Structure formats: structure tokens, C-alpha cells
Amino acid sequence: MxxxxxSRNNVIAFVPAHNEEDIIRSTIESILTQTVKVDVLVISxxxxxxxxxxxxxxxxxxxxxxxxxxxxxxxxxxxxxxAAYENVDLNSYDYVLSVDGDTVIxxxxxxxxxxxxxxxxxxxxxxxxxxxxxxxxxxFFEKLVYHWQYVxxxxxxxxxxxxxxxxxxxHGMCTVYKVKAIKAVMQxxxxxxxxxxxxxDVHNITEDYELTMTLKELGYHTASGFGMLAWTDVPLKxxxxxxxxxxxxRGGLDTLWEHGxxxxxxxxxxxxGFFWIMLAFQxxxxxxxxxxxxxxxxxxxxxxxxxxxxxxxxxxxxxxYVQNPSNxxxxxxxxxxxxIFYAWFTIAQLVYAYYLFLFKxxxxx
Numbered sequence: 001m002x003x004x005x006x007s008r009n010n011v012i013a014f015v016p017a018h019n020e021e022d023i024i025r026s027t028i029e030s031i032l033t034q035t036v037k038v039d040v041l042v043i044s045x046x047x048x049x050x051x052x053x054x055x056x057x058x059x060x061x062x063x064x065x066x067x068x069x070x071x072x073x074x075x076x077x078x079x080x081x082x083a084a085y086e087n088v089d090l091n092s093y094d095y096v097l098s099v100d101g102d103t104v105i106x107x108x109x110x111x112x113x114x115x116x117x118x119x120x121x122x123x124x125x126x127x128x129x130x131x132x133x134x135x136x137x138x139x140f141f142e143k144l145v146y147h148w149q150y151v152x153x154x155x156x157x158x159x160x161x162x163x164x165x166x167x168x169x170x171h172g173m174c175t176v177y178k179v180k181a182i183k184a185v186m187q188x189x190x191x192x193x194x195x196x197x198x199x200x201d202v203h204n205i206t207e208d209y210e211l212t213m214t215l216k217e218l219g220y221h222t223a224s225g226f227g228m229l230a231w232t233d234v235p236l237k238x239x240x241x242x243x244x245x246x247x248x249x250r251g252g253l254d255t256l257w258e259h260g261x262x263x264x265x266x267x268x269x270x271x272x273g274f275f276w277i278m279l280a281f282q283x284x285x286x287x288x289x290x291x292x293x294x295x296x297x298x299x300x301x302x303x304x305x306x307x308x309x310x311x312x313x314x315x316x317x318x319x320x321y322v323q324n325p326s327n328x329x330x331x332x333x334x335x336x337x338x339x340i341f342y343a344w345f346t347i348a349q350l351v352y353a354y355y356l357f358l359f360k361x362x363x364x365x
Contacts, residue, residue, distance in 0.1 A: 011110055011176075012039040012093045016080040017101025021049040023233070026104050028058055028065060031097070036110045037064070038097060041088065044069045045080035051101070075202035077172065082198040085186075090179050099174045099230070104133065106229035113176035116225045124181030124220025125170040125212065128230035130156045131323050135233055142236045147328040148342045149234040149241070154321040160224040168268060170215075170222045172208035174230040181220045188214060204258070206251025213255055216264040229323075242349060249353035257357070279347060281307075315339050 013031045017024050024042070031040050044052040044067060052069055059065040068087055073079040081098065090096075095117070097110060109128060116126045130153040137143040160167045170177075182199055189197045196202060204210040212222050235241040256272065259265050285304045292298050315333050322329055332338045 010093060011036060011095045011097055011114075012041060012088060013097040013099055014081055014084040015040060015042045015099055015101050016045055016077050016084070017042055017047065017051050017055075018045045018076075018080075019047050019049045019051060020101035021047075021051045021054055023102050023104070024051050024054055025058065027099065027101055028055070030104045030107070031099065032062060032064065033107055034105075034110045035108050036114065038110055039093075040065045041084055042067050042101070043080040043084050045073055045076070046070055078197075078200040078202045078204070078207040081200050081207070082202065085182070085198045090183065094179050096177045096179060096182060097174075098172065098177065100172060100232060103173050103230055103232040105174055105231075109174070109228045109230060110176065112225050112227040115227075116223060117176075117178060120165065120221055120223070122219070122221045123165070123178065123223060124184075124215040124218070125175050125177045125222045126225045126228070127167070127170040127176075127223075128174040128228040129224065129226060129323075130154075130171065130173065131229060131231035133231040133233050135236065137236060141238075143328060144332065144338060145236055145238060145241060146234065147326070147332050148338070151318060151322055151325075151329050151333055152342075153234075154323065155318045157224070157226070158318055158321045161226075163224075165221040165223050166216060166264075167222050167224050168212070169209045170212045170224075173232050174228070175208070176228075178220075181215055181218070184218050184220075185211065185214055188218065204251055204254060205247050206255060209248075209252055210255045210258075213259055213264055217259070217262065242345075245346070245349045246353050246356070249350050250356045253353060253357040275350060279351075282347075312336050 015024075015027060015031070017027075020027070028040060028042065031038055042051075042055045042065070044055065047069070052067060055065065055067045059067060068083060070080055070083055073083065075082070095110075095114070097113075099105060105128065113126050117123050132146075132150045132153050135146055137146050156171075185199055189195070189199070189201075194201065199211070200207040201210045201214075215222055235244055252268075253272070256265055256269055261269060285301070285307060288299075288301055288304060315336060319325055319330065319333055332342075
């Protein structure tokens, strides 16, 4: 039986949370203190900790907060968010804020999003900047992994500048959607026979990318609001980071395959092909460098030097987009060596993602 929540405000926030007892209170409070009033629906997704208990304690003192708990949801975040859409009367709202349970948002984030929607009638989704919360690290290597990502998330923001009103992904970390656009997605799911996919495609492991692609195919713009600040936590273990990024990349390939070549996908498909050209070029340059090392004879390779200089300048330039950079953030980019290792780590992730895409069709979360 569906529970329909009453409407109180123009915006409702959906907060999927799995075992987020350490941060869920901060997440909810950052939504409740917005300059624009927002209703909150937390979806405790198969949580085994006190996430649901904390939400209930907040709801007891603020009637804007509601909780649902999934039972047997096997589709992780997609299933949790679909449960939210199935339990809310969308006719009562104009906008949906989707924010992860481990994310904290700035007090004016929703207000900034509404300004973006007023400026562009075709805007279907606008995401926040990708900030990283300050996290305690244990030892040198965790600190290095953390600051690799701290600067990398700024690189994500930088890339969205050039993408303007057609950003690749309105990320799941924090995005505001126009309800009208969401309803169009719902209708498309019905028209294409995906009756088990209310809004999010439960068969896709990168639900935010697939939804963004669907919105663009429906004629909506997708953008990033650079006045919208939000911060999330990141993996500190290399194996956890590997698993997260391979899932992102593999899910992206699945999405492109499913949607095929069209106006909305062609740029991303061409970029996927361009990756292999650049990888071959880098391998060739490394071959020449190692050959010189083995033979003990150095042959000046101006192409290699030029590429390395351009990579270095590009790497350091990203620091301009970092929020409150620390000495460690400067260190990982200015010294360049740590960034080279991370770049090849990223390449390995993408190559492995292609392997999974080609030979392991039943990829799970």
C-alpha cells in the first residue's frame, strides 16, 4: 500500500541512507536550515545501525521530516529513491532535491537551484558543486588517497564549466530536479515497458548518469549550479576507491550501450573512443622513455616533453577550482609524481571497466 505524504512546501528532499548514523543528523539539519523551506523524506535503505532511530528523533520535533524504511530492496540506491517517489504525491511539489545520506549542503543551496530554474525554463536538473568534507586519515597513504580525491572533485567541477547546459552527469550526491521533468521520465519508463523503474533504472548501476541521459533525450537541459555548495565523504582505502570508480565507469558504459548513438550520447561515445587513442599514445611515449633507460642513451623527444609539460600545467591549473586548498592539495599536484601514479590508477580502472562491460554482463552493485 502506498503512503502519500501531505504537501507543506514547494520542495521535497529525498535522502537515501544506508547505515549513515554518523552523519545523517548533519545531513538532515543542513536541509532543514535552508533559506527556502524544504520537506524531508529519508529512506533508510536496509540499515542495520541507528540511522532510522536518529531520523525518528528528529521527526518527533520537526513535522517536515518523514521516514520510510525499505524492506528487501535489492536495487540499492535506485530502489530506495524509487520507493520515495512511490510514497510521495508529486503533484504537491515543483522540485525534488536528491541528496545522499553522507552529504551536507550549504544553507542557500536550494535557493541557488531555484534561481537556476528561473533562468532556464528548459532546465530539468541542476547539481551542486562536488565538495569533499574534511575527514580524519590514518597514516600517510590514507592522507594521500584523500587529497587525490579532494583535488579530483574540483576537477569534476572544472569539467562542468565547459559542459554548460548539457553536463554529462547531474550527480547523485546532490541534485535538484524539476518535478515536470521527473514526470516526463516516469512516462517514458512506462512507454518503454520499464514498469519496475519508477524514475531510476534499477538495472543500471550508475543511476544518476542514466537519469541524466534520459532527461537530455527528453529535451531537458542539465547543468551545475556553481553557487550550490555541497560536501560528501570519500573512500580512504584504495580497494574501496577502486570498487567505487569501476562501478561508475562500468555503469557509464552500460548506459551508452543501452541508449545507443543519438544527439545526447554521441559526445560521450566519442570520448570513450578517444580514451583508447590517448592511451595508445601514452604507451608509445612510455616505450621510448623506457628504451632510453634500458639502452642508457638519451634521445631528446620533444613530443614527450611537450605532453608532460601540458599535463603538468593542466594538473596544477585545477587547483584554481579547489575549495579551501591545503598544503597537501598543492603537494599532490605541484610535485606531479603522485598525480602521475593516480592518473595511471584511473586508467587501470577504466580498462578494467571495459573488461567487465565486454565479458561480465551481469554487473552488480
